[in-house]
Amino acid sequence: IWIEKASMAKSNGRRVILFPLPLQGCINPMIQLAKILHSKGFSITVIHTRFNAPKASRHPLFTFLQIPDGLSEAETRTSDVTLRLALLNRRCEPAFRDCLTKLLRSADSETEEEKQRISCLIDDSGWIFTQPLAQSLNLPRLVLNTYKVSFFRNHFVLPQLRRERYLQLQDSEQDDPVEEFPPLRKKDLLRLLNEERKVLDSYSIMILETTKASSGLIFLSCEELDQDSLSQARQDFQVPIFAIGPSHTRFPGSSSSLLSPDETCIPWLDKQEDKSVIYVSFGSIATISETELMEIAWGLRNSDQPFLWVVRVGSVNGTKWIETIPEELMERLNENGKIVKWAPQQDVLKHRAVGGFLTHNGWNSTVESVCEGVPMICLPFFWDQMLNARFVSEIWMVGLHLEYRIERNEIERAIRRLLLETEGEAIRERMELLKEKVGRSVKENGLAFRSLENLVDHISSF
Numbered sequence: 001i002w003i004e005k006a007s008m009a010k011s012n013g014r015r016v017i018l019f020p021l022p023l024q025g026c027i028n029p030m031i032q033l034a035k036i037l038h039s040k041g042f043s044i045t046v047i048h049t050r051f052n053a054p055k056a057s058r059h060p061l062f063t064f065l066q067i068p069d070g071l072s073e074a075e076t077r078t079s080d081v082t083l084r085l086a087l088l089n090r091r092c093e094p095a096f097r098d099c100l101t102k103l104l105r106s107a108d109s110e111t112e113e114e115k116q117r118i119s120c121l122i123d124d125s126g127w128i129f130t131q132p133l134a135q136s137l138n139l140p141r142l143v144l145n146t147y148k149v150s151f152f153r154n155h156f157v158l159p160q161l162r163r164e165r166y167l168q169l170q171d172s173e174q175d176d177p178v179e180e181f182p183p184l185r186k187k188d189l190l191r192l193l194n195e196e197r198k199v200l201d202s203y204s205i206m207i208l209e210t211t212k213a214s215s216g217l218i219f220l221s222c223e224e225l226d227q228d229s230l231s232q233a234r235q236d237f238q239v240p241i242f243a244i245g246p247s248h249t250r251f252p253g254s255s256s257s258l259l260s261p262d263e264t265c266i267p268w269l270d271k272q273e274d275k276s277v278i279y280v281s282f283g284s285i286a287t288i289s290e291t292e293l294m295e296i297a298w299g300l301r302n303s304d305q306p307f308l309w310v311v312r313v314g315s316v317n318g319t320k321w322i323e324t325i326p327e328e329l330m331e332r333l334n335e336n337g338k339i340v341k342w343a344p345q346q347d348v349l350k351h352r353a354v355g356g357f358l359t360h361n362g363w364n365s366t367v368e369s370v371c372e373g374v375p376m377i378c379l380p381f382f383w384d385q386m387l388n389a390r391f392v393s394e395i396w397m398v399g400l401h402l403e404y405r406i407e408r409n410e411i412e413r414a415i416r417r418l419l420l421e422t423e424g425e426a427i428r429e430r431m432e433l434l435k436e437k438v439g440r441s442v443k444e445n446g447l448a449f450r451s452l453e454n455l456v457d458h459i460s461s462f
């Protein structure tokens with residue numbers, strides 16, 4: 001469908017260069033943005049690292065250019081995402097500079113008819129060397145940020161909070177709000193600050209500076225999900241801000257998936273009753289312990305509800321996959337559940353049989369769930385997930401929060417509350433309303449729709 005639509009778009013003779021961070025949660029939105037801009041007539045070049053390279057063959061209408069990233073085998077396997085980002089930022093710069101300079105030069109030297117002017121570079125806020133480079137080449141740079149707006153604008157306060165306090169907490173203070181970073185609670189913040197992300201403190205100062213120096217900031221959120229933060233962000237950054245809404249709503253499908261989705265999920269869901277299935281997935285990075293795997297397995301089994309559970313290969317520390325689940329329990333799990341290594345998540349959430357999502361609350365997963373009206377059970381692991389989970393459970397009230405208790409009874413109870421009890425019905429009704437609000441925003445003349453039009457105008461003005 002996409003190829004048909006896209007090929008109908010008339011080229012406007014302009015090219016946009018995209019440079020995603022090599023993480024699943026950053027590649028998906030960047031490729032979605034590429035599809036959107038292509039449908040508006042822009043040609044697309046994606047520069048990407050060798051590590052986690054997007055699958056070029058799935059996007060025949062885009063040009064893909066791979067640059068060496070300098071990561072060793074061991075560094076590509078590290079579970080320390082922060083370290084990997086720091087290394088990538090240090091090591092990609094020369095190759096990226098070369099690639100970009102060549103592109104600009106060849107665009108200039110083409111004959112007048114063939115000439116495709118390069119409008120701008122759009123890259124992830126996590127690349128910190130691209131702003132000074134783009135500036136030195138006179139190329140406007142737009143920043144794509146894949147967090148919720150309220151997380152992005154407030155997370156710059158973390159270094160200060162780390163310095164000041166919050167390393168010790170009394171039990172009685174656990175649930176107190178963090179005034180500097182609403183709606184986080186102190187126990188969320190404590191986890192955030194304990195993430196050994198000290199190295200990120202100097203990195204986040206660079207992100208702030210390079211974002212402020214950019215030609216604009218794009219969020220995959222909308223006024224309906226981030227109203228106050230968006231107006232505050234406009235003051236903080238003093239650059240044009242575009243909240244174009246959840247991008248996958250415009251071009252559905254998971255063509256940018258780095259892992260192959262298990263296509264047997266959908267026929268399995270077809271056999272289940274409406275809104276009966278709990279879908280379980282913790283995204284592309286989070287890992288769990290063997291004990292946690294067992295607690296989740298028992299929680300699902302004891303809930304007596306059908307479930308579709310994604311366990312990524314390598315996501316259970318110290319084991320390959322699910323081989324540590326005893327055979328007897330495995331047999332019982334197979335009675336009403338299905339465990340896969342990777343799912344076509346957007347299609348799963350769209351399926352009529354799915355009634356709830358036990359999620360780590362990555363921003364992509366959170367908005368995908370909102371867009372399909374699927375209520376959530378929140379089990380955030382780190383970073384922005386904690387804030388997203390508070391929004392889901394306490395501000396929008398479209399989900400339940402496990403409060404970090406990965407225990408069989410808690411999981412069983414939450415599933416039953418969400419899928420079987422009146423409390424769950426009320427949550428589902430609120431989710432339906434939120435879904436409609438966000439849905440209206442991305443439709444013609446909605447706020448996100450108009451923001452996208454403004455973004456296209458902005459890019460065309462360079």
Ligand code: UDP
Pocket residue numbers: 023024025026028254257261281282283284285286310341342343344345346361362363364365366368
């Ligand atoms: N995803 C998927 N199949 C899975 C699990 C996740 O396609 O089995 C996709 C999901 O739809 C989302 C992305 O991977 O677009 C995960 O991004 P998110 O921001 O939720 O979490 P992260 O992986 O960055 O922690």
